[in-house]
Amino acid sequence: MITYISTRGQAGRRSFEDVLLAGLAEDGGLFVPEIWPTFGADELRAMRGLDYPSLAARLLAPFTEGCFGHDELLGLARKAYASFDHAATAPLRHLAGDDWLLELFHGPTLAFKDFAMQLLAVMFDEVLSRRGQQLTIVGATSGDTGAAAVHAFAGKRQIRIAMLHPEGRISPVQRRQMTTVRADNVLNIALRGTFDDCQDLVKAMFNDAAFRQRMRLSAVNSINWARVVAQVVYYVWAALRLGAPDRPVAFTVPTGNFGNVYAGRVAAAIGLPVAKLVVATNENDILARFFQHRRYERGTVVPTTSPSMDIQVASNFERLLLELEGGDTARTRARMQAFAQSGAFALETLGEVAHLFAGGTADQGTVAETIAATLHATGELVDPHTAVALAVAVRHRPLPGVPMVSLATAHPAKFPDAVRAATGIVPDLPARYADLMTRPERCVSLDNDLHAVETAVCQQFGAA
Ligand SMILES: Cc1ncc(COP(=O)(O)O)c(C=O)c1O
Numbered sequence: 001m002i003t004y005i006s007t008r009g010q011a012g013r014r015s016f017e018d019v020l021l022a023g024l025a026e027d028g029g030l031f032v033p034e035i036w037p038t039f040g041a042d043e044l045r046a047m048r049g050l051d052y053p054s055l056a057a058r059l060l061a062p063f064t065e066g067c068f069g070h071d072e073l074l075g076l077a078r079k080a081y082a083s084f085d086h087a088a089t090a091p092l093r094h095l096a097g098d099d100w101l102l103e104l105f106h107g108p109t110l111a112f113k114d115f116a117m118q119l120l121a122v123m124f125d126e127v128l129s130r131r132g133q134q135l136t137i138v139g140a141t142s143g144d145t146g147a148a149a150v151h152a153f154a155g156k157r158q159i160r161i162a163m164l165h166p167e168g169r170i171s172p173v174q175r176r177q178m179t180t181v182r183a184d185n186v187l188n189i190a191l192r193g194t195f196d197d198c199q200d201l202v203k204a205m206f207n208d209a210a211f212r213q214r215m216r217l218s219a220v221n222s223i224n225w226a227r228v229v230a231q232v233v234y235y236v237w238a239a240l241r242l243g244a245p246d247r248p249v250a251f252t253v254p255t256g257n258f259g260n261v262y263a264g265r266v267a268a269a270i271g272l273p274v275a276k277l278v279v280a281t282n283e284n285d286i287l288a289r290f291f292q293h294r295r296y297e298r299g300t301v302v303p304t305t306s307p308s309m310d311i312q313v314a315s316n317f318e319r320l321l322l323e324l325e326g327g328d329t330a331r332t333r334a335r336m337q338a339f340a341q342s343g344a345f346a347l348e349t350l351g352e353v354a355h356l357f358a359g360g361t362a363d364q365g366t367v368a369e370t371i372a373a374t375l376h377a378t379g380e381l382v383d384p385h386t387a388v389a390l391a392v393a394v395r396h397r398p399l400p401g402v403p404m405v406s407l408a409t410a411h412p413a414k415f416p417d418a419v420r421a422a423t424g425i426v427p428d429l430p431a432r433y434a435d436l437m438t439r440p441e442r443c444v445s446l447d448n449d450l451h452a453v454e455t456a457v458c459q460q461f462g463a464a
């Protein structure tokens with residue numbers, strides 16, 4: 001059975017069930033599996049005909065062993081993906097030549113986050129029912145994680161959820177997808193700060209041992225391993241359709257918190273032939289700079305037309321850092337502690353993953369041009385995050401014949417202002433959101449202050 005350790009090495013060996021419920025490790029690190037399960041070429045070939053939930057169950061089985069049996073997992077995956085409004089769940093569109101688009105926005109809240117969040121919600125339900133427990137999810141969002149989480153957990157008896165977003169820095173559609181949900185187990189907090197401030201506060205709540213215990217905290221950001229592993233599935237899904245394992249496939253991933261592209265790294269680690277993972281950022285380019293120059297250096301957050309990626313400190317980078325440090329948790333811990341003080345470090349080499357990753361940036365002007373050019377050339381109306389990926393992908397095409405899949409992470413209707421400015425078209429929201437902009441909102445506005453946030457969470461929910 002696969003066991004999990006913390007990137008900082010001080011949380012012991014843990015089961016999937018522990019990791020699912022804990023979210024962040026008690027030593028402040030992130031959980032990772034001690035070993036990678038691997039799928040051979042024959043096993044991957046045999047997965048080609050599976051539908052999306054069956055593929056998810058096959059791939060997740062070794063990671064979740066001891067918590068869910070295969071049939072149980074399949075049942076949960078069927079339930080999770082039943083609410084997606086495209087028969088293919090994650091349709092793959094051909095753009096031109098070797099260029100493809102993987103549409104990940106057909107879930108209930110129109111962004112790729114629904115893939116993991118819908119599955120997490122049914123997993124939490126199952127495990128908490130078995131244990132007869134309640135818990136409190138605290139999360140940080142630059143728009144899409146929060147919408148997906150609030151939708152997935154609203155009204156659940158055993159879960160309360162407090163979601164922090166940076167006030168005025170997410171799109172009105174994203175905000176309203178959270179704040180118009182009427183459920184007593186949901187608390188929306190608009191924080192006077194950036195997404196990085198929200199994420200720091202979430203980690204600070206976890207590091208406050210008394211609060212963590214009293215509220216029984218859990219996480220659904222991609223600091224939770226279950227989020228990452230659920231996102232591995234669509235990489236395999238897309239690659240199998242393009243000839244894997246008999247042909248390598250490259251991916252360009254619009255990146256902020258490094259969860260999505262790190263799931264691509266996991267897909268490669270478990271046996272998928274991945275030719276390249278291109279890390280595409282907007283002007284908040286700490287990750288692109290790292291893969292270009294091996295220097296990780298925090299900058300100031302700049303607001304852009306792709307607000308969900310307005311992030312400087314990417315939490316999942318710590319998982320890759322452990323690999324780059326040769327699996328040495330003490331060095332990883334020291335590196336992260338030093339980074340918290342100095343805001344920068346440099347590595348001599350990227351070792352074995354050097355050939356896998358590349359990084360690139362697209363600024364807002366390029367994003368607008370790409371949205372317009374993509375519409376003109378292919379008829380596809382893409383959102384600004386997807387456009388970041390498409391703009392960067394053209395600079396990193398691998399060898400001819402190797403498909404390049406750009407991940408379409410959100411529906412264009414979530415960002416109507418940027419799409420209209422680029423094309424003159426206002427994309428329609430699906431009918432279920434027809435009255436979204438007139439529904440009443442529920443949200444509290446708070447300073448960037450741990451005590452204020454913890455007090456608001458306690459007042460709303462009481463102890464768990
Ligand atoms: C639409 C969209 N694209 C891309 C990203 C970046 O993904 P990640 O944070 O996993 O790097 C996000 C936020 O996470 C997002 O909401």
Ligand SMILES: N[C@@H](CCOP(=O)(O)O)C(=O)O
Binds near residue numbers: 145
């Ligand atoms: N862009 C994200 C930021 C949080 O990312 P996560 O994958 O760690 O949950 C968002 O939309 O909230």
